[in-house]
Amino acid sequence: MLRMRVLSPSERKPAKPILTESLDLAARLPRLILEARRVSASIHGIHGRRRSGPGETFWQYRPLVAGESASRIDWRRSARDGHLFVREREWEASHSIWLWIDRSPSMGFASSLAMAPKVDRALVAGFALAETMVDGGERVGHLGLTRALASRRIVEVLAQALIADSRSEADLPPGEPLPRLADAILITDGLSPASALAQRIATMASSGARGHLLLIADPIEETFPFTGQAELFDLEDGLSLRVGDAGAWGEAYRQRLAAHRDAIAESCRKAGWTLTLHRTDRPASEAVLRIASLVAASRGAAPF
Structure with missing residues (x-):
């Protein structure tokens, strides 16, 4: 029987949601960091891209x-x-890779078919990419939280910034243009309105910055394999919907999901960005290798 669960359901709307979520994240981070480092070690690093030029480092x-x-x-x-x-x-202008990891409530979802909740997979992928990129000579930062650094402690820096973040429920990245020679890596489930996400992508890419969108999906979200009566819950707004015939409703759901994804893909195409779909029933290393390879290709680096 298929089951669905949400991380800390009783704590989704606590009296102090920011503090509660931070404590919950802090408890999981050591395990997630170890997993991220295993993933990073399992792939070949990007050939170094550092070169001299104007900069402070x-x-x-x-x-x-x-x-x-x-x-x-x-x-x-x-x-x-x-x-x-x-x-x-070091010439800093072309060595900025900006991560954004979605930690909104919908990212806490995990079905019995998944290896991990979406948010945990997003954090593992983000940390592994950060370590891989820094090992390859790049600078990595998190949009709105840190500056771009080439520190060997980049994972710890990102983790500490995420714990202290007071905007953890935001489901869209900051709406500001990126430096022209930077790369963005947005890791999200993409369940915010497609038009809003498209607007953020267009703004970030308006300076000519390159970008890569990594969509994290639970396998049940992809297939909706339910029949009979069902009750659906919106983790973002706290709404619920009773479905009398889940089997018939599922076909309409899959069509709407496909249209939603097509709209996101079109926004990426217009911006010249890449789009990668990753399901949480697959190893995290697949997503990390894919995105790292795309970043390397966009910069003309040697392949893995």
């Missing part, structure tokens, strides 16, 4: 080249072994 020392200005010499480093070295800073 130290990249590397290199020997002074004949004809360069003496003002570029790092005298402290040069004094260590008697050779002249230049301190190079």
Whole structure:
């Protein structure tokens, strides 16, 4: 028999929802981070893309080249072994990858056919992508929460920011343009109105930024395999709907879902973004490898 469950149903509308959800997330994060690191280790990293240029972050020392200005010499480093070295800073403009992980109430859903709730799969995929990208020399940040960093502790930085986030129930990413040379990776179930999501994608891409939309779906959401009488619950608004003939209603549901997905796909096509559908009855590594490969291809990096 198929069953459905929602993470912490009694805590969906608590007196202090932000605090309750943060505590719940904090309890799950160690397990999710370990899983994300296993996923990241299972795929080959992106070839390094770092290069020098204007920026604030130290990249590397290199020997002074004949004809360069003496003002570029790092005298402290040069004094260590008697050779002249230049301190190079990293060119930051093309090294920004911006994640956005949907943690709205609908993401808490998981059926008995799923390996994990959608939100847990989204977090694992986001953390694994962040670690993979940083290992490949990229900078990663979370939209609205952190700046883009190349830190080896990027997963911990993201986790701490998510726990402290007071806007965790937002089902759409921030509506601001991205830097022209940046990449966005939006991880969501895409159950917000297609027109609203399309508007956010268009705004983010208006500067020419590239993007990748990863839709997380539970297998029951895809197939709606129910018959007889059923009662459906809207986790976002707290509404319910009684269905007299779930089998007949399911066909209309699947048609509406297909139309909804087509609208999202069209918005991605117009923006020049990619769209990937991932079901939670499949391994997380499939989604991570797919998105990481798409990012690498968009930047002209070597394939995995």
